[in-house]
Amino acid sequence: MTSTTGLIGYCQPLNIHGDETTELKVSSNGPEACSVSVHRIICGDIDPDGPGAEFEKMDWGGAAGLHVRHQPVNAGSFALAAAGPDTAGARTLRISMNVWPTMTQGKRQCILHWGALRFELATDGRLSVRLGDVAATLERPLMKRRWFRAELDVATDVLSLVAAPVTPCAVWTDPTRAHAPRGAKALPKAEDPILFAAAFDRWQGELPFVTDAYNGKIEAPSIRARGRLLAKWDFSRELTGTRAFDIGPHGCHLTLVNTPMRGAAGSNWNGSVESWVRDPSQYGAIHFHDDDMTDCCWQTNLKITPPTDAQSGFYIARMTAEDVQSDVPFFVSARPGKPKADVLLLAPTATYLSYANTHIKFDSHNTENLYEAPMVLSEDELYLNEHRELGLSQYDTHADESGVVYASERRPMLNTRPGLYTFNYLNDTHIVKWLEGQGVSHDVATDEDLHRHGRALLNPYRVVITASHPEYYSTEMWDALYGYQQDGGRHMYLGGNGFYWRIAWSDDHPGVIENRRGISGVRTWEGEPGEHHLSFTGEPGGLWRTHGRAPQALAGTGFSSTLFVRSTYFRRSEDSRDPELSFIFEGLNSDIIGDFGYRGGGAVGLEIDRWDADLGSPPGSVILATSEHVGLGGLLSGEEYITTTRALDGVQNGRVRCDMVFFATPKGGAVWSTGSIAWATSLLWNKGENSVSRVTRNVLRRFLDPAPFPEPASGDHAGSTGSS
């Protein structure tokens, strides 16, 4: 079998425009050389029983005989200054800080490393200070997820350590101490790097490589020599940025590597505020993880520059060597303000990033229940399980069971490419193939384009298509799409579970998105109390719905249920027979739509949305069709019910359904939403000759017609419920 992991790589940046350059960075697990060819993906679904994979090979960007080698990854987040505070003249040191360990067994974890000095957790969770060969170690292990105040002294003759819980508990009331003779080892020198949350191993070029990375929070570390302050770091300062600020006399600021979690509640957090914006002084902690990884920092093997007139789209750099074929995704986006078509397809790259390298099949207890089938593990997934250094997805938990809030494009993303991972990316290429098959000229841009360019990106297009799963939206993205709709734009939403989580991008953290799962919604982990605000922006994280912008307000429909066991179909509503809406169902000879498809055998499936005026479905919005026979497989999302009940499935609960919705917007615009991820994967059934395709084509044709849609009379159709 041809290997898909013998070579792995990533393109940086992920998202370029014609005549810009992306750099292909490759690591080899065997081959010494490979060839590279660039392809535009028309359909990336390689299932022989699927719609037919299709790739268009480019005459640019490729290379033969490209030398490749293994490139290591330096996982684990830490804080570093290449040189610590100057200790000249000092013979003793006192270092204090607060720690909140989240893993206290199984591995050595370094909290501070500075020259010969190491402050660490031993494999059994006991705190220890070492100076060279001499160590003082507490007799009892720290407890997980509790704050401890720790102070270590390097005195003239003695090395000592004292620690106590910040909030005393019955089993640990008084400070615990340890001592050892100091020995001959010298204090750290000015040229020694100082690190928090990992031990320095080596410089690889300009990159610091570390070992013994720590899991947990650190707060307010300070260093004194004979009572004189050398350094004192305030982690609540510059919280959105990439450095830890030293308020001491020497300004020994630390660089944060691999994006440890900021906006972390400190030892003094008391629940009076929920955000670091309101009171930074309660957020003076940083949460480090030994499996944080947001930039592989690999060397570039090949520069790829599409020609200026390259068609925008989903692209791959295909690396081939003997018995190896491995694809690396990148996107060539339409240049903002320079449309080449009337239709824009938005590739939901924030969704791709959030899901990138998910490990939930291995780590998350409920995954098989959610998907209602045994886990099928591909070579890529088996590789990811064994190579945690490639970083986690926002669906994963860290090794210390805390949730993953940052996801980066600066690493191989083995489930974001043609292959066996049949969610999101692959499904969206069904839309590309459908557009091509229909002869619809279209541009492609990404979520990041939408975030950065907003309305300037969308305005030139008659129709904007959001894809099968545009789940992750920043404020800028949401505002741009809403503004486009309200200004006469035409929006087709060919998916489900869209516009769900509020995320952030940051100029300080290029290629990284942040998401906080909060305490509501279908989520594979729950955030810590007080830590639901985005560190990139200070905005509240979690569901858009909890911020007054339920998906219904943007799309007319919003997430209601998962439906993974098998998909179902739509039946037309009576309201859809309004003559003004007849264009949508033109040419159909049945009221049943989509009883077929490549995901679960129907167009209503995977994740589905419903209409709800109370949640923001606009006045005048019409339920065109509603699902039938969702059954026991449909499971209501947590935010959709208030008190507990057994009636949470599609047999018993009328909210476990999917509504297809249309509404006109001001200035002649309109929105049409399918509300189902499986809609996109039914488009190509029977070579595109089917009711799903027909309805989509009907809507697209009318949406391309500049004739304005009449603005709805207030309240028209607003009483529709569509319950089946």
Next chain:
Amino acid sequence: MLLYDPDNATYEIDGTRTDLALEYRDQLRGPYSLELQRVLDKMRSTPMKGRFALIVVEPFRKFALARLSGERGVPPEMVEGVTYASIAEAEWDIFKRRWQELTGRELNVPDR
């Protein structure tokens, strides 16, 4: 912070209810009766350590039975000599294996 509880599936499968097994065999993807759904929910909530999973041997055509390690980074362990030509075939076989493990009774019903 709420974490998963690997021991939260407390439903006990009645090993004499072979009618439910037959229902599953004949309708792998449902719709299921409520009682069968409970059996499946229990089976799909077994601890991660030792949980059956499938490894792709040949994409879309051949799958091998394995057990998850339940430990991060540790690969699944193959069940020697057990492969399937389809997911459906695998699902039915895994159901039978789980039936035996969870009820202590071998599931003596014919394959389809």
